Amino acid sequence: MARCSPFTALLETLFLTPLYGIIGLISLSLSEYIIVVSGRELQARLMGHDIYRATEFDLLPLNPNVSAHNPPHAVEAHLLALVRSHLYGGNFLFSYTWDLTRRLQAQSEKHENEAGKSLWEVADDRFFWNRFIQTRLIDLGTSDRNKDYGSYILPILFGTFDLRPVFLHGRHMQLCLISRRSRFRAGTRYFRRGIDRDGHVANFNETEQILLLEGQPAPGTLGSSEDKYTKLSFVQIRGSVPVFWSEINTLRYKPDLQIMDLPDTASAMRSHLTEQVEIYGEEALVNLVNHTGYEKPVKDAYERYVALLDLPKVRYEYFDFHNECREMRWDRISLLIDKVMEDLERHSYFSSNPNDPTSANFQKGVVRTNCMDNLDRTNVVQASLARWTLNRQLRELGILSPEGSIDDFEAVSKDFREMWADHADAIAKAYGGSGALKSDFTRTNKRTRKGLIEDGFKSTTRYLKNNFFDGAKQDGFDLVTGVWIPRKSPSSSLFLISDTRPLITRSMPAIASFSLFMICAGLTLPRSSDYSLFYYFMLWLTLFSMAFAFIIIHGIDYVAWPRLNPLTDIIYYNGPGFRSAHHGKGLKGKKDMGPKRARWLASGRLRNGPEEVELGPFKKRVD
Template sequence: MPPKAMYQRLNLYAEGSDAYTFEPVGEGGTARSLSFKRTTGDIILNAPNVRVRQPPSNSTRVFGIMGTISLSSSEYIILITGRELKTRFMGHDIYQATDFKVLPLDNSHTTEHPAEAHLLALVQSHLATGLFWFCYTWDITRRLQAHWVGASEDDQKALWETADDRFFWNKFLQSRLIDITVSNSDQDLSPYILPVMYGTFDMTHTAINGKPFVFAIISRRSRYRAGTRYFRRGIDEEGHVANFNETEQIVLYDPNDGGSIPMPRQGEQGSRIQLSFVQIRGSIPLFWAEVNTLRYKPDLQIMQLPNSASALQTHLTELVNIYGTQTLVNLVDQKGREKPMKEAYEGAMAEANLPEVRYRYFDFHNECKGMRYERVSNLTDALEEDLTKKGYFYFDTAEPNPRRIQLGTVRTNCMDNLDRTNVVQTHLAKYTLNRQLREVGIISKEDGVDNHPEFMTSFRMMWSGHADLISHAYAGSGAMKTDFTRTGKRSRQGALEDGYKSVTRYIKNNYFDGPRQDAFDLMTGAWTPRRGKSTAMALLVDRRPLLVRSMPYVLSFSLFMICAGLTLPRSSDYSLKYYFLFWFILLAASWTFIVAHGIDYVNWPRLNPPVDVIYYEGPGFRKYKHGMGWNLPWVKNAKGMLQQGQGRLKAAAHKLEEIEMGTKTRKERVD
């Protein structure tokens, strides 16, 4: 049976400064409107006969409630006010959110305070740059096999109840509505709780040998340990890894269809036979980081913590419980700066000794040097036995049970889980696709998809587009090596484009990713603000010494004076030798200082500053400590200053919490 119905369109009415009321559109007399009381902060599901006594012209059209979030001065409600119908999949409309509105719930709120404005800007930037997908009638967060497994248990449950917790991106934002629904049976807000997925969704109608089918790729990004390239690496204490993505390749085919490529008239074509192949990617499951120092290559740091083994065990056990047996494909280099990462990973896996987890190494750069990326097929050949055993999901809706189920996944990683990982996943997807299409009779046993250039063009474009979007979300630029993914060949033009992307990544990762990481932490609940402007204001204070803050200005002014001396007309014949000497010396000195203290000029996250990582002194590996500065007194105390600032923030938050608890207790006594 279908899940509980969700409201697909809402009219928002602002009842003065008292309340926001959402009234479902076209849902009949049994639909219940929802009110957010601005004076008390309560959320109330109104009785079926309660209607807003205002004309629709006074309303704002809303397509979903993203959730609520509390900042330093006020609580806000986040609304989806724009959507784009991207495709119709298995009879369900798939939308991408395009516009949002953030409304304050507190009457007395003000965004004039710098801290509140800063936090609100983080929310809005995250909404503007994210890739958010949703569906009102189908759980977009779960793979096809999980849909089939949970079909009987999920009967008549709401979408938020069946959603995969990892890929329910706005779960933290929806926590208030969920809590009300769980605690009060009369206040079932399920029709308003819309699960949103962060990821990619691409689908095409195609055909091979005159047999039409639907081909789709869905990528789901985990909300746990979410963030940017250099500020979220490795694993956390709960076993969650950075940049974890589940990628599902789907084929929908109906043997009874014939003649022409199906057009999406009703979205039902090709849904009788469902084929699914799932792969996963994620950061190396160790405590490690790459510490930005303004150099092109950050300092690699591997931390041997007491709970390293248990975190790895937790992560791999969860993967086995969810997906089945695991094959871990490691693509990092066995030489140079990545070698310690390979050795640490292999050492940890040897100690873990999990029977359902198999580790396999592939020296990607060495095997594919000279732009011979087709040699990735060597890895595919080596994994053939594993891929055969793990299989794929094959369900014919005319039969009660699937013909095949996928018994495990291949987990691929490189250092970033982006470029090398994309190439390998594309190869594994193509290998499995050949097996699937042969089994259902679209191609013969001797045939392969490479022999059908029109389809392969779509295949490559979809996989390269999928790679670009994952890379943009994590690294701030498109994926590299996509010329090979698109054309099957590596080109010099592609290498030049990769050089441009590398520079873009360097600039963004060092100078712009701090606020991006803050936005991820704020929206996923990794950092929760406490009420109080003085507490929040500490987020905006620059605690660096004056000397450090002044150096970029000295460098800029020196460069300006040198350019002025070269371009402005001379008023006399006096030699400018000493003039240029002075400014060049000042320029060189300021530049040397900035490079030596590079860590102080990286745009670090402010909400969860990685102080423990930057100044880690425990066992592990770190070959260099670039950017730590000269042996000056304030450098020695840098860690203490930052930790002291964090301590003050935590103490203030704790004090506020005590005040709130005391007020609540007194109120309960009065009641």
Template sequence: MKGLHQRLNLYINTDESYIFIPAEPVGARPLVVHRHSGDIVLDSPNASIPSSAKRSSKTIYGILGLISLSLSEYLIVITGRELRGTLLGHDVYRAVDFDILPLDPGASVSSPSHPVEAHLLALVRLHLSNGVFLFSYDFDITRRLQAQWVARERDEGKAFWEAADDRFFWNKFLQTRFIDITIANPKNDLSPYILPVINGSFDVRTSSLNGRNLQLCLISRRSRFRAGTRYFRRGVDEEGHVANFNETEQILGVASRKPDEYSTRLSFVQIRGSVPIFWAEVNTLRYKPDLQIMDGHDSVDALTRHMQEQVALYGDQSLVNLVDQKGHEKPVKEAYERYAAEAGVPKVRYQYFDFHNECKHMRWDRISLLIDSLHDDLIRDGYFHIDADKPEPLHWQLGVVRTNCMDNLDRTNVAQAAIAKWTLDLQLKAAGILSEKDTVDNYEDLQRHLREMWSDHADLISRAYAGTGALKTDFTRTGKRTRAGAFDDLKKSILRYVKNNYFDGARQDAYDLVTGAWVPRKGPSSALFLITDNRPLIIRAAPYVLMFSLFMILAGLTLPRSSDYSLFYYFVLWLTTLTLSLAFVFIHGIDYVAWPRLLPPTDIIHYNGPGFRSAHNGKGFGVNMGTLKAGASAQWLARGLRRTDRQMDEIELGTKKRVD
């Protein structure tokens, strides 16, 4: 494929243009971005640099793309990279520092002229600082090894962006202008500057086993479709895209000649994704949100689209469902089974595993029961295996295991790690490294690498979706469930609660802005809803009353007193005020959640169609049997956020209406 420029020198020609000159190869055509017109062109080779242009002190390691906000367009460039490892001879980097360059000469990134622009820029920075963005200049990390091998002849002469997997090309929306210019005018081919980036995880380790040098790699790729946070992106959309979809590939390289030349390569792919029906959990400040399943949507069609796409991409599907069969999660399990049976998609087999019941009392080694039930499917699906000395692959992966729990995080991580380890045993035996009766468990060094990689991978996926590291990683790291690990899970669960209720609205907005799910119109007046609070005064005042009451109680503990009863009525007053204000906040809990503002989930909150609703907590005193009456506490959501929906329709979002 066509090469990518690895290092760029940036020259800023006053208010006229940004000039990017490749450090190598010498004489490559510079990229010029004209700030007034917004034109992006290639200059002639060895073009002279204007005398008025000043060189930036920072080296540019790639252009993430271009984003348009309410006042200006901005170039996002990578100014810092970290080598994460070398995969089969190819360097893989993580982008760690970014600069945002305004095209409008009058715009300022550090001091925007309008609070709406400042808010949008803050969302962009939030997304850049929270994500794990990975790239390579000479290897397509958006696609698994088998997909690359199948398309090797078709990829000849293509640019990286043309061959990239569209699902995992995370900055595809940011690169839209560059791609459109290249397609419209091949003579102005910007391909060497279009760097595909994935959002996910990457780890690579080297080891030796029975005299053979090995390289073990784990890479996950997160889909840019229906991307978001734990409670604000659930289920499926009309196109069949599910929330928190990740493709995870475990790659094994075996050196046969030189120690670092891995001529034998084996790959095993698994996928995870939200339960592919229309469902959501509505935050109300309670630890367990209200569960909502929406049967009014065409769930069968959406599930069918999702499954057909997975079959087309990966082959046979083994659907492993780890959702509990009782309690809060039971309706999700039942709806999934009902719609999957009704859809009847060929080459799809459903497999339920009652994780919490089978592995209770910290007996998580019983995950082996799931492996036993999947044995025939795993043998059928296989793995990808190529050898440099053979013209054709020795094995193909003909199917995948698709695993889910409620969040597709903690239970899913444990199951996927166990399946990956079982398959690694199979691969090592096929490569002639392990005997038929041998196992990875007998080799502590390799087993430790495998556990650490899967645990770190679990943490990164969990931070992206839930805001904290994964739960249950003590089992993944050590093979044992411990009380210390359970206590660590408790701390993470509390942190998840705080983040999911009070901080994830902004994180969701950042996802929607950077991936192009929401596109602002020029002029900040159309987006004033981002910086205004439409809630009634009493709703906004309650937390201040609560905090003041708490302050007065603490202050009363230090006040002098003439007798034990001198402050009795004082404490009664403020304890009563504290209790009433706290009760008010939880009764109207939905009003205190930090909801996304760009694409608010009002159709979920106010859903009244057929389906299942666990409760209608936190909607104030006006709720009657699931119906939100006029004058209810959450009325501002209907008035404010639904008005926001109309505003967004007016400013032509450029996106289809989403389920949540």
């Protein structure tokens, strides 16, 4: 291995301490940093392969004059905090010997052509989460001179993994659930919606349910762990409605809904759906968005463009989830299963028997499910489709009778429900900020009043996080996935750590807080005279009311927006399309949407003039 680079020298010293993998190299304002896994937790052993979750991380600067724990500049400290927050806020999985990023069928189809290749060379680019920060090592590892660098490249999956033993009718099995989150258009609930011009959608997840049936290795084999299993796999996907749309936070519980009717919408949706057909085969689009009220414009836009494109191998199916399942009639999800049953039967599932390689069966299509967030309703439906398919697999294996179901076996049913509920919670926390709603149904097969109360608490948590914390979280996504690249000058990024809002805007929360304190003091502190407090309370109530009203009227100014890639073009979009309201923009509302009004949101761009690349209603920042 070459000894001339500081990277090589640093690696040689690192081997003196526990090191479980290199996530990649990230370049910030003052230094490049090697991100390493310094702690791991064994999740399970799948077909003889250990699956780990990264639990501890270290950032090691290549610049000897920079400390990662005590950075010399506030901007560098802020960027390091974003990286650490992203690493510790995600669920990152890896294996040294098995490709977590690809479903079993994809591995089987290309097995013969991938002999001798490293995991990073065959990983699915969509789910290779650290692909961007591994770019330097990949460039080095692909050259004949520095092939040794390739051994340091460890693909990381952002997703979920669960494996549970199952014993049914004398047969030992393992049930596994893996979700894979796409690194494209990644982010948080309200700051990443819809589609981009490249056809990538927000909150895209591939979910694979694997059933492993233990048996004897095939005659003549060495009896490896993989050889003793009959493998069955069923894959589903979810993703945001593939049109240009967004929800604009205004501090109100329900954001302003916005549909951007752009000339690129049809081509972007075509790119997205065509890619899914090329990867998975036929596609059944299951849409759970409400057909009335607030969500209706999203449903209408989706259906309009699906009908316009009329793509082969793509079939659209609408299910009015809230209407059909109202009054906690969750059993009526069976109506949707009836609607897509022909698709499920035709798509089938992947299966492979080591004793009879010629009997392999392949999944020929996929169900793509979405609601508004692709979280709660989507979780319930995907779990129901997975249960239906698991029953079908067990019946065709002869383990269940033709009319049997895993619901007849409480231990198996409980494991299945808990796996899907945990999976739903993890996806919801990553995107929405709290555990999944309606998870009581997934866990117990029943909707309960206790579950409704828990959902109220989760909804409140989501509101607080989505309005006041998700901006920094989105910045972490953009920094680690390469959507925003820092300049090598921290002074050009001071907008990241400064509040450029007008003084009156910044002062209102303090005025409201102090006024509320004075009101409470007047109510609780002992009185020193009999003088009436009427005018005292009138003064502070008036100040509090004025400050609170100002905050609500200018709600957009108090949302914690992303700073690396400001959403100014979306917030103040005034082109063709639909917008439910113009709350939070001041007394002038819709009229007050010019560049002066939004100047503080884009202060970093206006002052420093970084290059920007147009991406439909979005701009990719490349400082």
